Amino acid sequence: MKKVIFLIAALGLASACNQSRDIRGIPGPEEVEARMPDTIPNIGQEAEDLKNKGYQTFVYEDGGEQYLMQQYYIVFLKRGENRDQDSTVAAQLQQQHMAHLSRMASEGYMSLAGPFGDDGVIRGIAVYNTPTLEMADSLARLDPAVQAGRLEVEIHPWWAAKGTELK
Structure with a gap:
């Protein structure tokens, strides 16, 4: 049994x-x-519009599908050298940091942002949707936490297909 x-x-x-x-x-x-996204209608026109605004793009073809690739900028937010603020000042800087990220997103300069889940040197990332690295760098350095030295920025160009999303 x-x-x-x-x-x-x-x-x-x-x-x-x-x-x-x-x-x-x-x-x-x-x-x-x-x-995967279908062929983007008027992909040539969208690429031309982006080019006229200063963005770097190219069309990637795979298996009969076309993808409009655009250059974005990943900003690594790293632990800064000035982290000795008292808890009140640190909390205020965090609030101002979040307000800055929210503003960047609402104004269309940032597509994605978030913290890392560990306590490493890289604290988080932000993906900036700007035509140039210089513009992304300038906007990222407006962050009050960066200006206070609590965070530092490291920026890298990054390519992604227009219209794709996290799942």
Whole structure:
């Protein structure tokens, strides 16, 4: 009897682990490909409009699909050398830092920002949507936490397809 129960339990476990991707919620390659953005209408016109505003772009083609790639700027917000503020000043700087990031997003200069989950040297990132590295650098350095020396910035150009999003 114990062998029968063990066999039934083992078969049940094996079948549960062998569920289809749809049931477990993990997409297969064909589903991921199907979720990729379709060809952007008027991709040439959008590329030209961005170029006229000073942005760097190119069109990437893959499997009959076209993607308008744009250069963004990733700002690494790193631990600054001046972190000895008292808790009240540190809290005020954090509030001002968050207000700065919110303003950058609402004015369209920043596409994405967030902190890292560890206590490392790199505290967070912000992805700036500006035509030049100099503009991204200037805007990032307006951050009150950067101006106070609590954070430092390190900026790198980064390419991403227009219209893509985090999932």
